[in-house]
Amino acid sequence: MTLLSTRGLSKHFDGLKAVTGVDFDLEEGEVRALIGPNGAGKTTLVGMICGRIPPSSGTVQFDSADITALPAHKRILRGMAYTFQITSVFARLPAAENVALAARRRLQGDAVDEAVDDALNRVGLLDRRDEEAGNLSYGHQRLLEIAMGLVQRPRLLILDEPTQGLADSEIDAFKALIRELSAEATILLIEHNMSVVMETADRVTVLNFGEVLAEGTPQQIHENDAVQAAYLGTG
Amino acid sequence: MSATAKTLTLHLGLLAVLFALQFVLPAYHHGNLARIMVLASYAVGYNILFGYTGLLSLGHALFFAAGMYGMGLTIQYAGFTPAPALIVGILAGAVVAAALALLALRTTGVAFLIVTLMFAQAGYLTILYFGEYTRGDEGFVIQAFDRMLWGIDLSNPENRYFAAWGLFAVCLLLCLRLVRAPFGKTLVAIRENEERVRMLGYNTFAHKWGAMVISGTISAAAGAFYGLLFGYAGATFASVQYSIFPLLWVLLGGAGTVLGPFVGTLFMFYLIDLSSGVTTAYLLIVGVALVLLTLFAPQGLTGELRRRVWRWLP
Numbered sequence: 001m002t003l004l005s006t007r008g009l010s011k012h013f014d015g016l017k018a019v020t021g022v023d024f025d026l027e028e029g030e031v032r033a034l035i036g037p038n039g040a041g042k043t044t045l046v047g048m049i050c051g052r053i054p055p056s057s058g059t060v061q062f063d064s065a066d067i068t069a070l071p072a073h074k075r076i077l078r079g080m081a082y083t084f085q086i087t088s089v090f091a092r093l094p095a096a097e098n099v100a101l102a103a104r105r106r107l108q109g110d111a112v113d114e115a116v117d118d119a120l121n122r123v124g125l126l127d128r129r130d131e132e133a134g135n136l137s138y139g140h141q142r143l144l145e146i147a148m149g150l151v152q153r154p155r156l157l158i159l160d161e162p163t164q165g166l167a168d169s170e171i172d173a174f175k176a177l178i179r180e181l182s183a184e185a186t187i188l189l190i191e192h193n194m195s196v197v198m199e200t201a202d203r204v205t206v207l208n209f210g211e212v213l214a215e216g217t218p219q220q221i222h223e224n225d226a227v228q229a230a231y232l233g234t235g
Numbered sequence: 236m237s238a239t240a241k242t243l244t245l246h247l248g249l250l251a252v253l254f255a256l257q258f259v260l261p262a263y264h265h266g267n268l269a270r271i272m273v274l275a276s277y278a279v280g281y282n283i284l285f286g287y288t289g290l291l292s293l294g295h296a297l298f299f300a301a302g303m304y305g306m307g308l309t310i311q312y313a314g315f316t317p318a319p320a321l322i323v324g325i326l327a328g329a330v331v332a333a334a335l336a337l338l339a340l341r342t343t344g345v346a347f348l349i350v351t352l353m354f355a356q357a358g359y360l361t362i363l364y365f366g367e368y369t370r371g372d373e374g375f376v377i378q379a380f381d382r383m384l385w386g387i388d389l390s391n392p393e394n395r396y397f398a399a400w401g402l403f404a405v406c407l408l409l410c411l412r413l414v415r416a417p418f419g420k421t422l423v424a425i426r427e428n429e430e431r432v433r434m435l436g437y438n439t440f441a442h443k444w445g446a447m448v449i450s451g452t453i454s455a456a457a458g459a460f461y462g463l464l465f466g467y468a469g470a471t472f473a474s475v476q477y478s479i480f481p482l483l484w485v486l487l488g489g490a491g492t493v494l495g496p497f498v499g500t501l502f503m504f505y506l507i508d509l510s511s512g513v514t515t516a517y518l519l520i521v522g523v524a525l526v527l528l529t530l531f532a533p534q535g536l537t538g539e540l541r542r543r544v545w546r547w548l549p
């Protein structure tokens with residue numbers, strides 16, 4: 001079943017065409033990587049999908065309903081979760097409260113604490129639960145973002161460059177986490193780290209200058225000349 | 236002791252001390268404290284919007300005055316007894332806050348401050364415009380015989396202290412309950428990072444609207460009680476000065492702390508009281524004290540206490 005699809009989705013910032021005419025389909029249960037050079041429009045595209053950024057034109061369908069006109073919070077309530085590229089945790093609140101805020105939307109009372117500890121445990125931050133989020137290392141703040149995403153039990157989890165700033169050991173743990181999560185949720189992953197893409201994604205979409213340049217299995221994308229050219233800047 | 240037990244002990248302890256003080260305080264301070272408790276209730280209301288939700292309003296005098304005039308005018312002209320008059324005052328504040336919030340919350344930051352200020356000024360001018368009924372700046376006295384609440388004479392200092400204490404206790408416990416509830420925690424998160432809260436699936440507009448209605452309603456309750464207990468309603472209470480006072484009290488006492496509003500109101504009241512006894516240039520002393528506090532305790536007295544000693548303070 002198609003969980004998410006966009007048709008002709010575009011965003012123009014004044015003269016700048018950040019995203020143009022993107023048709024994008026995501027099957028329920030898949031792990032999709034969205035890659036592309038810096039400034040390709042990846043963050044803008046998922047911003048329009050989750051409602052952070054109003055599109056200039058085009059439509060978004062989620063779970064067979066047109067959600068183009070829905071405000072962000074209502075899309076989230078329908079089962080999307082979004083983690084920010086620029087770490088955006090509540091710096092002055094404890095790590096546990098950061099996750100609890102995400103959990104309380106669907107849970108109440110003691111169930112919140114359980115879900116929070118479970119989510120923190122999965123990203124390996126349980127021993128930091130009472131620390132102020134702002135005092136965590138950058139990598140740990142990234143992991144906290146992920147915990148805030150997965151505690152929502154989303155149907156679609158959108159992760160914007162989650163491994164940026166993580167140490168190699170943390171990246172390995174992250175890959176394992178994605179494989180585990182893929183059983184529960186559809187995952188849309190913006191990622192620059194190719195080893196993460198190759199090892200976790202079922203399919204890969206390449207964005208370049210705001211347009212879909214290619215789409216296929218990690219292997220196909222790896223061997224695609226146009227993609228190589230876009231990344232190496234020889235295209 | 237758990238954080239919850241400590242919190243309850245501290246706040247109920249303060250209420251117990253305030254209750255007991257009425258039996259020992261000399262008349263002068265007894266009267267002051269009654270006044271401080273009503274004004275601190277106003278500050279508690281202000282703090283919910285400013286301290287916990289992070290919205291800086293300069294229009295709260297509008298809510299305070301809505302409560303005061305809603306109560307006063309119905310007693311004066313509709314022959315209401317205090318209980319229904321208080322209810323009218325509180326409802327008036329709630330309605331005004333609900334309507335103003337719909338407009339003002341379309342803006343943020345400085346624009347929000349200006350919009351609330353403008354509407355409060357409009358309210359002040361409205362009171363002056365209808366001077367025939369409101370008596371404008373001069374105001375009107377609510378006679379002692381109109382201030383009998385269930386057979387209790389509120390012009391009597393003992394009863395007045397008790398009523399002020401009751402109001403303050405309700406406001407304080409309400410605030411404590413609110414900030415420990417999921418709704419209050421969401422408000423704090425909005426203060427810290429609204430965009431993130433929105434992307435967690437919360438309707439932040441609805442939350443801010445709710446915060447403003449609660450804040451305005453508590454402010455109106457304080458205004459209604461102030462008029463009733465001290466037997467007077469006047470346009471000064473609707474002026475910008477009375478929007479700035481709660482901001483100062485909350486800043487001094489500690490924005491975003493439950494006890495801060497009371498501490499700040501008490502501190503400022505006695506600072507003015509004591510310094511005006513020493514010199515006619517008492518405002519200078521007050522100013523210097525404010526500057527020192529902003530320099531050395533930027534989070535306010537209670538905020539500083541939380542930062543240094545009692546991390547669990549709500």
Ligand SMILES: Nc1ncnc2c1ncn2[C@@H]1O[C@H](COP(=O)(O)OP(=O)(O)OP(=O)(O)O)[C@@H](O)[C@H]1O
Nearest residue numbers: 013016018036037038039040041042043044045085
């Ligand atoms: N709010 C904005 N106003 C104006 N231009 C913007 C805005 N947001 C993004 N852009 C521009 O749109 C283009 C696409 O940006 P976007 O952030 O979507 O790229 P990206 O693929 O996520 O890049 P990166 O890999 O660096 O995160 C860039 O040229 C960017 O400068």
Ligand SMILES: [Mg+2]
Nearest residue numbers: 042043044085
């Ligand atoms: Mg990006």
